[in-house]
Amino acid sequence: MEFDLGRNLSAPAPGIVPIADSRSYTVTLAALWIPIFIAISLLWYGRLESPLAHVPLVSTGKSSFWDIGHKKAKESFAANARKIVAKGFQQVGNTKPFRVISDLGEMLVLPPSMADQVRNIDALSHGEFMKESTCAEVHGFEPFFESTGHSLLADMTKTKLMGSLKQLTDPVNETATQACKDLFPDDDDWHEVVLKDILLEIIARMSSTIFLGDEEVRHDKAWLRLTKEYTVDSFLAAHQLRTYPQFLWPVLAMLFPQARKVRDQLRQAEAIIRPLIERRRAEKAAALADPSIKLPERYDSIEWLEQTSQDRKIPYAPVAMQLTLALSAIHTTTDLITTTMYELLRCPEVIRHLRKEVVSVMGSGGIKHSALYNLKLMDSVIKEAQRIKPALSINMVRKATANITLPDGFRIPKGTMLGVSHHGAWDSAVFPEADKFDAFRFVRLREQPGNENRWQLTTLRSEHIAFGHGLHACPGRFLAANEIKIALCHLLMKFEWKVAGEVKPRIIENGIFLDSDPGVRVLVRRRKGEVEV
Known part of the structure; x- marks a missing residue:
């Protein structure tokens, strides 16, 4: 900054400040620096007086006095979360909590042994955690608000979607059939593909069939592209915003290119989905006015959301909700099937066992909803792949909306961000030879008397969260x-499948998120199946 002290002849020599001006200059500096010093002092004092001061803090080794925003510590956690969490449990023991400076701020990490204690406490809000961590109240991030600001999504899933899984099996299977025809060459030669890209496209199409039913827009390339890209772009934008104070997020979201891109994607989604929603509502209004008009029975999220919204009297944004469904389902499902395929590529003998199971279970009847339950080895394979590489290294993420005292006397202050470590699933005392992929692990567990339904893929247990x-x-x-x-x-x-070369899939770590390697190339060629699926 340059200070112009005047250019007249009576002015002092350059660099010399008059006495009167010197006092003014000093006052100005004081006015500037005293608030800054107070702010720094308060931030430092607040750091020392954390409500979680009674809980050990595991250092990342990257922070310093001047790192007011814990920027270095956050960056370190984003890159090395699993190592930092493992270090924490080495320090405090496997049954005690500790705190870390995560990329989301200060966070309480609970051991797996505490999962049952905190799983059903109303004052531990998943929605509040997600609302803050996804910048849900900033324009452009409305799809995150639709999943955190009210219970409509969960209500619809539990009351409508769950009861319609049987009716959805045929259309989803037909979509998978068509996707395989479109995406894979129809010859006997080996072809090299990026596996995760192919799987993402298949899952996006299958999910779009569920969410949009028989509407033509489910095939729309622009819509499918948005459902795949919005999740990634919005997470990147939220990560960028979270490095700044929360009160600045709305302003910065108007400036940062990544956040502007997210807003533009939301506008594109509006242009695609809004006419469909308005047409459906007009059809219903016409049917109410004229009883002779018969509307088809529909099994899709558009209809379920409208019904649930009316039943529960919950207002919502239909277009944002469709993106919510996409970001909630497509990438997580793609990640799990990708992880499963990577494990199978390492164990080709397991693929042979799975094919035998499909032939035995499906017979000549093709894929039926009732048969999916009987694919017990496949269920075990998916659950085992998920055990080894879950989507999150810390799950059951919550924010305390009140002061909580657990039965053992442990105190969780209001405002605490917390989660439960997944490392119980990697503990050989819980799962023998936990570092190895065992395709039959959960088949054997289900064969034990009384455990028939306790180790299914969808079963919830504190050992596998x-x-x-x-x-x-x-x-x-x-x-x-x-x-x-x-x-x-x-x-x-x-x-038929095999890995192209000797590349071993990596786990891509970004804070508590664990993503399957997006770049693994594989070889694939057609084979004649023993049964028609």
């Missing part, structure tokens, strides 16, 4: 399980 546990467990896990099983039947029965 990949789908969450308790009050806020993933309500769409049954749909995801069915989608993955249907897709695997097509992929394994119709094609």
